[in-house]
Amino acid sequence: SQTIHQWPATLVQPVGSPLSLECTVEGTSNPNLYWYRQAAGRGLQLLFYSVGIGQISSEVPQNLSASRPQDRQFILSSKKLLLSDSGFYLCAWSVRGRETQYFGPGTRLLVL
Amino acid sequence: AQSVTQLDSQVPVFEEAPVELRCNYSSSVSVYLFWYVQYPNQGLQLLLKYLSGSTLVKGINGFEAEFNKSQTSFHLRKPSVHISDTAEYFCAVSDLPSNTGKLIFGQGTTLQVKP
Known part of the structure; x- marks a missing residue:
C-alpha cells in the first residue's frame, strides 16, 4: 500500500532563517506531488505541484520554492523565512491522470 | 475559473442530530467533486467523491453527498452525528480531463458536535 511521510512534524524558526x-x-x-499551505482559520492554498522529476509549477508568487530531486521526493524550501510563512504545510500525492489526492500528516511551522 | 464556496464556516449540532454541510461550486466544464475531513493537527482524509453516475454518493463514517448539477451544489449530509465527527470539512473540485490533478478547495466548515 502507498504511504506518504512528512517531516518534521513541527518546526519553530526565527524570521530570516532558511x-x-x-x-x-x-x-x-511517477506520482503527481503537491504542496499546500493552510493558514490559521483559512482553507488550503495550493503552492506548488509537480508532474515529474525536476518539473515544478508554482501557483502563487511567494517566498517559497519547491524541488523534486527524486521521483517520490518533494521538498519545500525558503532562503529567508517571513512571519507570514507560518502555517500548516501539507504534502499530497495522486496517481498521474487520476483525480484523488492523498495527504500526508502535515508540518506545523511557526516563524517567530 | 473554478471556485468552491462553503456556505457555513461553523456548524454547531447536538449529538445524534442530522447535519448538512453546504458546498457550491462554479465551473465552465465538467468536474469531479470531493469532500475531505481534517481532524485536529492531522492531514486530510477523503470522505467521498463524485466522478460520474449516481448523483448520490456514499462515503466513509456514514456520510453521503448529493451532486446537483442544476444548482451546482454538492452538499454533505449525515443522518446522526457523533462526538467523533467534530472536525474541519473541506469541499473540493477538480477539472477534467487534467494531467495535473489540481484541486480547488473551499474555505472549510468546522463541524462542532455537542453532547
Whole structure:
C-alpha cells in the first residue's frame, strides 16, 4: 500500500532563517506531488505541484520554492523565512491522470 | 475559473442530530467533486467523491453527498452525528480531463458536535 511521510512534524524558526520541509511517498511510481499551505482559520492554498522529476509549477508568487530531486521526493524550501510563512504545510500525492489526492500528516511551522 | 464556496464556516449540532454541510461550486466544464475531513493537527482524509453516475454518493463514517448539477451544489449530509465527527470539512473540485490533478478547495466548515 502507498504511504506518504512528512517531516518534521513541527518546526519553530526565527524570521530570516532558511527552511527545508521534506515529503516522500512510498509504494507508487511517477506520482503527481503537491504542496499546500493552510493558514490559521483559512482553507488550503495550493503552492506548488509537480508532474515529474525536476518539473515544478508554482501557483502563487511567494517566498517559497519547491524541488523534486527524486521521483517520490518533494521538498519545500525558503532562503529567508517571513512571519507570514507560518502555517500548516501539507504534502499530497495522486496517481498521474487520476483525480484523488492523498495527504500526508502535515508540518506545523511557526516563524517567530 | 473554478471556485468552491462553503456556505457555513461553523456548524454547531447536538449529538445524534442530522447535519448538512453546504458546498457550491462554479465551473465552465465538467468536474469531479470531493469532500475531505481534517481532524485536529492531522492531514486530510477523503470522505467521498463524485466522478460520474449516481448523483448520490456514499462515503466513509456514514456520510453521503448529493451532486446537483442544476444548482451546482454538492452538499454533505449525515443522518446522526457523533462526538467523533467534530472536525474541519473541506469541499473540493477538480477539472477534467487534467494531467495535473489540481484541486480547488473551499474555505472549510468546522463541524462542532455537542453532547
